[in-house]
Amino acid sequence: MLTHVLLFCFFYTFKKKSGQIESSFTTDVIRCKAAVAWEPNKPLVIEEIEVAPPQANEVRIKIVASSLCRSDLYLLREGKKDFNFPLVLGHEAAGIVESVGPGVTEFKQGDKVIPIFISQCRECRFCKSPKTNLCDNSVPVVRYEGMPEPDSRLTCKGKKLIQYMGTSTFSEYTVVNQNAVAKVDPAAPLDKVCLLGCGICTGYGAAVNTAKVEPGSTCAVFGLGAVGLAAVMGCKAAGAKRIIAVDTNPDKFDKAKEFGATEFVNPNDHDKPISQVLSDMTSGGVDYSLECIGNVGVMRSALESCVKGWGISVIVGFTNVHDLSTRPVQLLLGRTWTGSAFGGFKSKDGVQQMVKAYMDKKIKVDEFITHNLTLNEVNDAIELLKQGKR
Known part of the structure; x- marks a missing residue:
């Protein structure tokens, strides 16, 4: 279980290999690397996965940097209590829009974005209320027996990979519903503001x-x-x-x-x-x-x-x-x-506010980062987080 001997500043940034976004929209399946959790309490495995093109109201994102959160470790440790396996973890990231599905008007190819584990559809009862930042269209953080898993655009070795919190950012590419994506300042450094996808805002x-x-x-x-x-x-x-x-x-x-x-x-x-x-x-x-x-x-x-x-x-x-x-x-x-949850921020609006605050030097972000590791080193990052290493 989690104890109160927690880590400080432990957001590990996984820097992905650089690459140019294609000059035109693509509807092809993308093959890329991802860290797959095949079962609880086991090391993640770097696999080649297939990322399907975005469907209606979805955005496919090239992940530039993702940080590691205790919530990811919680799921690995607690096994199948809240989620099934196999899955791809990760929910604090930033990237670039690679392509969009039908019905997406807010985003275009090349936009810098942060995927978010709480949606903001702006239409449901909760989104319309100033009393909460919850959204009826969010992927449930906690799952119960009999609850169907949301559809996933990620597969590996013929098996569907569950997208943790609807994001799954321990992958070079992912597909997220447009309600759970925030567009950010084009000048924002993605390997820093990825931390605003969860912990700092929370x-x-x-x-x-x-x-x-x-x-x-x-x-x-x-x-x-x-x-x-x-x-x-x-x-x-x-x-x-x-x-x-x-x-x-x-x-x-x-x-x-x-x-x-x-x-x-x-x-x-x-x-x-x-x-x-x-x-x-x-x-x-x-x-x-x-x-x-x-x-x-x-x-x-x-x-x-x-x-x-x-x-x-x-x-x-x-x-x-x-x-x-x-x-x-x-x-x-x-x-x-x-x-x-998520610091009470309406997710899309809050992330944009916090990115602006960072760009205006009103909040600290860089100071949280202690290690820069590659995706291939994700298990090293997990061990560092468990041990409380700086």
Whole structure:
């Protein structure tokens, strides 16, 4: 299971081989390399796969760079609980439109784009509501028994490859529904802004959009992986006065300071619950807490670290294997417990906003990247992520 000994800045960028986009639209099947997960808890295998041409409302994308997220490892570890196999992982990437299917008007060949695991169709009940960033037309992140798999344009050795989160970016080419693609500034460096396809937006937005951190407030961020660092950055951007970084790895604090953390607490250094430690430090609890790990025990600690009356705790880390609980009095006394998917950003709009913020030097992105590896080295990247190597 995920623990709260998480990595910091661990987005590995897989740089694909360079190549020119064809001068005309193509409807041919493309053969290319991809990292295929044939079964859970096994190394990915670099295979030659076939990528079919895009169908109606779809975009075929040449992936330029893809980053590795803990969610990819979660799926490998948890096996067939949420997804079947074989599949192609990857959901944080950037690339160039190679061709489009019938009905696509928003994109054209050569556009720089970021595929997104949450759609924005702009037509469903959720897209039309300002209260959420969910979309009825998104590929489900969690699947249940009997739920049909969405169609896939990827095949290998005669078998359909499931497209994880509808994206499957550990491939040199992929096909994505146009509702789950954001066009970005042509000047944006794709090997940097690929990180905005998940982790940075998820953590940053959890602070500014979901928690709505207020100037002068006190925040606690649990877990200093890339999502946690992005949450720290969001708390700082929102004007928080104190940002307490919580992690069991003291080596992470120097990096957290770069993103705005003012204090560091290691739960292993104390003989009482971390919620009590934070309560003692803040005269009763923090105004906002963000759990960026995916551990239900830490989620409860984050809630109970909040001040009664108005404290808000946001669940950001993903897990789907354990039930979540707390004593009702924690909520009866006025605390709010909520969750955040993709940082509350309407996906297409949010990615474009964050790319602009990066281009305007208002947010950090480059600082999250610790390794540049090729697609052939994907298993090395996975091991580095597991071990917490910088």
